[in-house]
Amino acid sequence: MLNTKILPRTFFQRDPITCARELVGCELVWNSCTGLIVETEAYTATGDEASHTFSRPSTRLFVAQHQAGTAYVYFNYGMYWLFNVLVKGGPEDGFVLIRALQPTRGLPAMRRRRFPKTDAATRPKPPEAVCSGPGKLTIAMGIGGQHHGIDLCLNPSMAFHGPAHPSIRRLSDIRIGISKSAHFPWRFLAAENPFVSARPTPSARIC
DNA sequence: CGCTAGATGAGA
């Protein structure tokens, strides 16, 4: 968080692919917990069959009624909240899904939420396992439906901070867990970082 | 290691 500021709304007023790429290396600040963003995915409001906007009128309405930088949090597979930020006002609207974090502050609190049954006798899970997936990180950070629709450009304690350090190395790769529009290389990860949800595939490229 | 089944509910 040193040398970084809250990302302004203008950051999210560009196309979702640019935003997703540049969020890798920025920091998510969520109350007392913070994490370096090491993995994201872009979803575009048009031409992307994997985006909720493709098949959900309610999501298209959400895009129309909110401004860039709004949290889009939804419930998937009956048990996981997934955390996105609305990107709007550039050449293309859409969302960036936050997929993995490297914990930088509040690791004990994150562990308590992720592994509540852990006692003093059991070995703690490694920090790489705490936020290495979109469902895992919402549990760890305490993100849920109560945060759907909040503005992430106002309160520095619930916001993205950046920019990323210029030395960050990034890869682009195909997105994970989707069957439609599956070939778009719109997953972005920090190269050589063990906190990501899955290792890059052979089709990953430096970006 | 890798692979798979099953949990569990909202949206259309």
Added chain:
DNA sequence: CTCATCTAGCGA
């Protein structure tokens, strides 16, 4: 019915 997931349990 599908789904932007995860974990336990199984076999090699």
